[in-house]
Amino acid sequence: MEAAMNQAVGSVYVLESMKLARDRTWEAVGQIRERIEPGMLESQARAECTRLLTQLGMDRIWHPVLVRFGENTLKTFKQPSAGDPRLKEDDIYFVDLGVVWNRHEGDAGATFVVGDDVDMKACADAAKTVFAEVEQHWRSSGAGGKALYDFAEERASALGWRLNLDIKGHRVSDFPHAIYKAGDLGDFADCPDAGLWILEIQLAHPTRPFGAFYEDLLV
Template identity: 65%
Template structure:
């Protein structure tokens, strides 16, 4: 499959539709984050998250809602959480949403903290900072997917974090994007087009058992 095929879209697709899905997904993340409190179990947070999505009128979920607490922030998308931990008073957590709004796929994620642990706060901020640096590199240099993740790893090391290169981004589109079989962003040999790819960043603390996650649409 060539680069054109890997960036194909359906008849419903529009960039405005993708940007609307992005906005709605971030609104849902912000509302979930507002409701997540210390003492809540991961399972309770996920149930709450589904209620938020129903309240906001989603079309459907296209990938499972993930909310990870504490050491589970090191888990990749395909790995299951260890147990059902309660969020601590000084803790870290992330929210990862894949939701269809008006036939378009939103996919965003962010890391937040409770309390005042300085290294957790720094880790959450670093995931967003690294995302921004890589996105800016894409906008300014128009590089390929492998180059984006090479640059991401270089920047992560310079910042003092460990980048998880098992997480390398993916396609989105009008639902369902999966029919295009485009593979990971980090393996896409052309420059990714606007409004079609999710840049994912997952980092780990170099010595402590937690990490942070941030993802959003390249737009």
């Protein structure tokens, strides 16, 4: 009963609409990547994201636009950025967009690198790799949310990175998902249903002050 309540949806929810919201949000992430360049302030990048989403015809933003440069890639969603850094010629950043399209919530985030820093590129790649491995584990094993994050921690460590377990995924659905009070994916004991949960992976470099982030809908 509790699992069913935690995965409840509203009256307009349609899985295909969730997939469309996911696709539209990834389209926006890809386009904003083309607009962010060295010399830009973090605040300027956030403003550019909002302009782009308006141009693309979003219904609304359901969580604040998040762009992190450099050391701020170690910050969790609820932590404010340290200052307003300018993107360097060799740097790392991530974009996290939560957008409503046709009354359904898209949420996508990815990390990008400018310049030639090998460690930064490896970190960005590792976040996507760990996500893919956890997603496949979900598909093949039917593991619950907590078990998925235990697996994510194992895989991150095996690859030489630290997993930030303060970031543990969350619900989405037809807007607003928040009325269902489902909590974090990493605290959900049952196997998450497709089209309802965002898997978030945030890694930290073991010695250098930066990290990487990747998230997508489990579907």
